[in-house]
Amino acid sequence: MHENLVIVESPAKAKTIEKFLGEGFVVTSSMGHIRDLEKKDFGIDLEKNYAPKYIVSADKKKIVSELKKLAKAADTVWLASDEDREGEAIAWHLKEVLKLKDEKTKRIVFHEITKEAITRAVENPRDIDVNLVNAQQARRVLDRIVGFEVSPVLWKKVKPSLSAGRVQSVAVRLIVEREREIRNFKSVSSFRVNGYFLVPDKNGNITELKAELPKRFETLDKAKAFLEKCKTAEFTVADVVKKPGKRTPAMPFTTSTLQQEASRKLGFSVSQTMAVAQRLYESGKITYMRTDSVNLSKLALNTSKQKIEDLHGEKYVKIRKFKTKAKGAQEAHEAIRPTYMENETVDGSAQEQRLYELIWKRTIASQMADAILERTNVTINVSNASESFQATGEVIVFDGFLKVYIESTDDENGGNSNGQTIIPPLHVNDKLEMSSVISTERFSQRPARFTEASLVKRLEELGIGRPSTYAPTITTVQNRNYVVKEERPGVERKYSVLSLQNGDIKEEVKTEITGAEKNKLFPTDIGIVVNDFLLANFDQIMDYNFTANVEKEFDDIAEGNKVWNEMIDKFYQPFHGKVEHALENAERSKGERILGIDPKTGKEVSVKIGRFGPLAQIGEASNEEGAEKPQFSSLRAGQHIETITLEEALELFRLPRDLGEYEGKKVTVAIGRFGPYVRHDNKFVSLGKEDDPYSVGSERAIELIEAKREKDRLAVVKVFEEDAELRILNGRWGAYIKHGKKNYKLPKEVKEKAKDLTFEDCMKIIEAAPEPKARRGKKK
DNA sequence: CAGTGAGCGAGCTTCCGCTTGACTT
Secondary structure (H helix, E strand, O other), X not given: OOOEEEEEOOHXXXXXXXXXXXXXXXXXXXXOOOEEEOOOOOOEEHHHOOEEOEEEOHHHHHHHHHHHHHHHHOOEEEEOOOOOHHHHHHHHHHXXXXXXXXXXXXXXXXXXOOHHHHHHHHHOOEOOOHHHHHHHHHHHHHHHHHHHHHHHHHHHHOOOOOOOOOOHHHHHHHHHHHHHHHHHOOOOEEEEEEEEEEEEOOOOOEEEEEEEOOOOEOOHHHHHHHHHHHHHOXXXXXXXXXXXXXXXXXXXXXXXXXHHHHHHHHOOOHHHHHHHHHHHHHOOOEOOOOXXXXXXXXXXXXXXXXXXXXXXXXXXXXXXXOOOOOOOOOOOOOOEOEOOOOOOOOOOOHHHXXXXXXXXXXXXXXXXXXXXXXXXXXXXXXXXXXXXXXEEEEEEEEOHHHHOOOOOOOOOOOOOOOOOXXXXXXXXXXXXXXXXXXXXXXXXXXXXXXXXXXXXXXXXXXXXXXXXXXHHHHHHHHHOOOEEEEEEOOEEEEEEEEEEEOOEEEEEEEEEEEOOEEEEEEEOHHHHHHHHHHHHHOHHHHOOOHHHHHHHHHHHHHOOOOOHHHHHHHHHHHHHHHHHHHHHHOOOOOOOEEEEEOOOOOOEEEEEEEOOEEEEEXXXXXXXXXXXXXXXXXXXXXXXXXXXXXXXXXXXXOOOEEEEEXXXXXXXXXXXXXXXXXXXXXXXXXXXXXXXXXXXXXXXHHHHHHHHHHHHHHHEEEEOOOOOOEEEEEEOOEEEEXXXXXXXXXXXXXXXXXXXXXXXXXXXXXXXXXXXXXXXXOOO
């Protein structure tokens, strides 16, 4: 018996709110949406003005029936889902599915979970905003139309099981285009010049002052000419300018900024960050982690102020209100912050502690004073040259928020140095003693590849995707194999260094590694082919502004200035025409590239996507009787359709190499998934590190075959007369059973005594073995 | 694990946004 039932979206929230509301209120959760468009069909009735066909999803049946029971027993049902488009729709679906009567239903909203905010919400109920619900329906229907009409085009024209969508396809486009920018980037080198001068500091000790020439020389000769001048030059301080500066703390965390900082500072993947944050949220340590709001509750501001005063004193406090810049932010929640600002640390796993600490510091810092700096610029003239050196120093006069938190950047040169550079006391007209002048060749930087987190950042800037979908989107494009997160080695690059010291100019050539990547996103061949196909046929949905444009229309619907199915119709008519057009006219897209002519056969060499991935091919398939079939070879790891050269492709066809016969059976060498191997009598032997598959001889091959045989012989622990397929072998982790092609683990107790196992024992173990794990993604 | 690349056809794949578990290793 309860008078009031409150339904929120998340169970953790329900628990907290129940405490605030007290007697007479039961608080429960819907676990997000309870209904969605029918999935096995299109789910939209095109004949009936795009009427959505909603069904309660299988995993929500139980929740819905429980909610029905609770709603029946209550006098008033309070629909307290989030205050945004999706939340409004959840409230509406609940009202429909639970068949709630108007007079017993109230809609309330709050964006902070504090007693005050909730009491105020209960005192100010309203009705469901039908316009906002319709805006959500338009969003939902549009996404279904795009996804379920374009994906099947890909199945027909590119490869089965592929997918396209308003969000994921644009995410892939960003990666593909960045990769092409990088590929087309021409690095230009120039010569940077640093001068080092000996100067007494304020205690009279000699220190080295580093200064840089703002101008860079285009060539080695020009740099050398400048150094020549420096040999005899006099160096004079021409100007000393001191300027005050300040730094301001970053805004509190949203989902996207949390993902970026956790990636840079803790090395977390985007989904890892969300999983850890979820645990902190569920245990009541932080506020909700899927948010685009930078707002902090009054309570949070007050407790932060108290904490800063306790730790660092009053002058470190500066209460600030932040405004969201992100496009299309819906601000249904607070920023991500600790629930209790007084807790600097929490219990939990190491990851939870580190993420919590990051959140705590960022939140506290956002309410702290600016850092006050003093920047010093010194200009040093060169008597016989028009160029002058600049030395810059930065001293922190008051640290302010820097005491607790420094935001990191994506800058690859690892900027973000907070080290102070102190300039010794200098005066205009001071003569400086030069200790050295060094000119280093530097190269212009290509654009940076995306990390998971920097891709999220870009998507957010474009207003594409929502806090709840950033991590799943990043996972989807990788699961579809459009994008891979990889490590790739860099290449060596030579650069020149000129140094003037003790009146001598030395010239050196040094090498550095450049372009090495770790945990960066690369497009795959299939990702590139799909992207180009979609751009050619569906430019509208691939437009970076498509989401922003439709969002404007959704806003119009939400304000009651547009009718949702009319908006959808305007989109659908031309869009569906493009789908039909593509189905009829677009050629099958295999990303084929012709590399040139094979000098041996005179036939064309090409690369394309085949049934099993990218391949190289010599000659063309022909329907003519008795025509020669083309030769095929899979591309190797690290080779790509867009970048492979004719020479590299031809190299692939040098394998498998025939090495003649051994014991009446053919010996061949090839490269497989696990590297180069020798094949003989259907057995495979890996080549050693020192062996080259292109030149290895038959003698060495036979040696390897024999060595493998010997090893296999030693590995056999026991064979059985009853079944030739059954053997006990010794593997990397000790004895195990091999039956046909399957392997079975031995229980620990018998591992040592595997020799004593009988045929019956083995069969028992095989029968008792658990079924191999089901493949992911298939349900029941 | 170590290949495959014909062609046909049945039956399947697919979106974005709200939410948590229920599963292994």
